[in-house]
Amino acid sequence: SHTPNAALKAIASTSNGTVTPPLPDIVKSLLSNAHLAYLSTCDASTPNNVSSHLSLMRFTYLPDEEVIIMSTNKHTRKFELLKSQTSVALLVHDFGDVGGCGSYSITLNGGCAIVGED
Numbered sequence: 001s002h003t004p005n006a007a008l009k010a011i012a013s014t015s016n017g018t019v020t021p022p023l024p025d026i027v028k029s030l031l032s033n034a035h036l037a038y039l040s041t042c043d044a045s046t047p048n049n050v051s052s053h054l055s056l057m058r059f060t061y062l063p064d065e066e067v068i069i070m071s072t073n074k075h076t077r078k079f080e081l082l083k084s085q086t087s088v089a090l091l092v093h094d095f096g097d098v099g100g101c102g103s104y105s106i107t108l109n110g111g112c113a114i115v116g117e118d
Helices: 025-033 077-084
Strands: 005-009 012-014 017-019 036-043 051-062 067-071 087-093 105-115
Touching: 025 051, 036 077, 051 077, 077 105
Parallel strands: none
Antiparallel strands: 005 067, 005 105, 012 017, 012 105, 036 051, 036 087, 051 067, 087 105
C-alpha cells in the first residue's frame, strides 16, 4: 500500500524573529543536510486542545520549492492529526552534520497538507 506524504511549507522562527521564504542560506543548509526533526501536533478533539503529540520524523527538503516532505504510515494517530490540522511545528537540530559542532536549531511553523493519499 502507498504511504502518503505530509508536506510542510517552511517558515523559520529564529532568535532574531520570523523568517519567511526565501530562507537564509544557513537555514537552507541546515534543512538540506539534516534529515531528522521533531514534529509537534495538537489533538483538537480533546477539551481545550490540550493534548499534544510529538513525533520524530525523517524528512526531505526541496530547496527550489522551499517545502519539507515527510512520510508516515496512514494508519497512525500522527496521520489522523495531520489530516485534521492546518498548521504544525517542526524542530530541526544540527547534530554536528552541518556546522561540525551541532550549533544550529530552528523551529519551523507552517501549513501542513497531505499529498499523495490513496
